[in-house]
Amino acid sequence: MSHDHHNMVSVSVTVNGEARTEECEARMLLVHFIREKLGLTGTHWGCDTSNCGVCVVSVDGQPVKSCTMLAAMADGAELTTVEGLETADGLHPIQQGFMECHGLQCGFCTPGMMIAAKSLLEQNPNPTEHEIRDGLSGQLCRCTGYHNIVKAVQFAAEKMSASQEGASS
Amino acid sequence: MQTPAPFGYERATSVDHAIQLLEQLGPEARLVAGGHSLLPMMKIRLAQPEHLIDINPLAAELGSISIDGDSLVIGAMTRHNDLLASPLVGEHFPILQDAERVIADPVVRNRGTVGGSLCQADPAEDLSAALSALHATATIRGSGGSRSVPVRELHVGPYETVVGDAEILTEIRVPIRNGCGSAYEKVERRVGDWAIASAAAVVWMDGGIITDAGIGLAAVGADHFVSPAAEAALRGQQPTEEVIVAAAAAAAAECNPSTDQRGPAEYKRHLAGELTARALRRAVARAQGGQ
Secondary structure: OOOOOOOEEEEEEEEOOEEEEEEEEOOOEHHHHHHHHOOOOOOOOOOOOOOOOOOEEEEOOEEEEHHHOEHHHHOOOEEEOHHHOOEOOEOOHHHHHHHHOOOOOOOOOHHHHHHHHHHHHHHOOOOOHHHHHHHOOOOOOOOOOOHHHHHHHHHHHHHHHHHHHHHHO | OOOOOOOEEEEOOOHHHHHHHHHHHOOOEEEEOOOOOHHHHHHOOOOOOOEEEEOHHHHHHHOOEEEEOOEEEEEOOOEHHHHHHOHHHHHHOHHHHHHHHOOOOHHHHOOOEHHHHHHHOOOOOHHHHHHHHOOOEEEEEEOOEEEEEEHHHOEEEOOEEOOOOOOEEEEEEEEOOOOEEEEEEEEEOOOOOOEEEEEEEEEEEEOOEEEEEEEEEEOOOOHHHEOHHHHHHHOOOOOOHHHHHHHHHHHHHHOOOOOEOOEOHHHHHHHHHHHHHHHHHHHHHHHOOOO
16 A cells, blocks of 8 residues: 555455555545445445444455445455345345345345345354344344344355255265 | 544554554554544544554454463454454353453454453443453553553543553453353443443352452443452352342442433442342352353
């Protein structure tokens, strides 16, 4: 990273597999860098106080509230946003789960919810309902009452473990 | 939109480099680790440093958990989730994992650090109470070398520590002694919130007698996050229900909660006593080999 002058930084990231470098103010938060500099508006910006979790993105494989991280801190990192979930084979099982189980109504919390769910399933491929609720406790949803979100994650877990078994047999 | 005021951004590549930057940039420079306390304060201008020194590159140098002699050593850059997941921590001091489970939420715990939480010195901070109860010490480094300070003496008031302008907290050392049992109890308004009140209890037992004890309290205005009166009520005693209730009453009497949006002072004082008793019962059970 180079300093053009006092308060400006150059930030290089790999976002959803693509290398990008942008200049920004040192005080720019990662959520705004992703939305305004990288042009990826799937990541939402909500409470600004690290409570609601709609801005969650994956930074080097770990979900992070991007309203509470400076873009400068992400220099050199690999980012995955909601736009990076879909693969050549189609929607990610988590996306399919949210669709099939009606895991969203207004959709505002959904990008952060899905990125956090992805990390949860990577650490714990077969979570109990309690583990799902605990794992997503940093995400607020004001529509669903969480019930269908839990179902969506369970749908994804089953689908992902079925494809794991299929791959290994 | 909430955005911090402009600042100069520096990135430290080693502890020595961080100290050198602090000396060079002066008292208006602040270290930032996980940033989950400092950045929100900067957004609402409660903090307005002229320079931020990012110490996230020191995660490898300061982020390990290990045993050194008869101490558990926790690097200051240890992320909350790493403390929560550490088998070493679980084996020796389950109180720290009790506390971590109720610190913010899993996503915040990916970023927030042990050292950052202690240096933020929020009066409701959970680890300050737990580590004070454990009689842990903090290692603080400056250009002149390192010094060791009991965690009980780290905080001089709300949001204030003894860490100097050009110093950095590098590690926490928790003494490992035989017969230890520990537990943490907290009541919060909703998942991930700061405590309304919380209590940390540590007992060291030998032959059925409590030989030493640590009682920590957060969010209830306890001096240095501890209750010496409750500790004195436990030392040399058998851990009977009577003794536990007396120690809990001493903790409730000694703390100094204030009424705020989290509840009235008398409710918090009641909680301080009740949670001390609950934490003590679990700590004693753990010391005696139970869960």
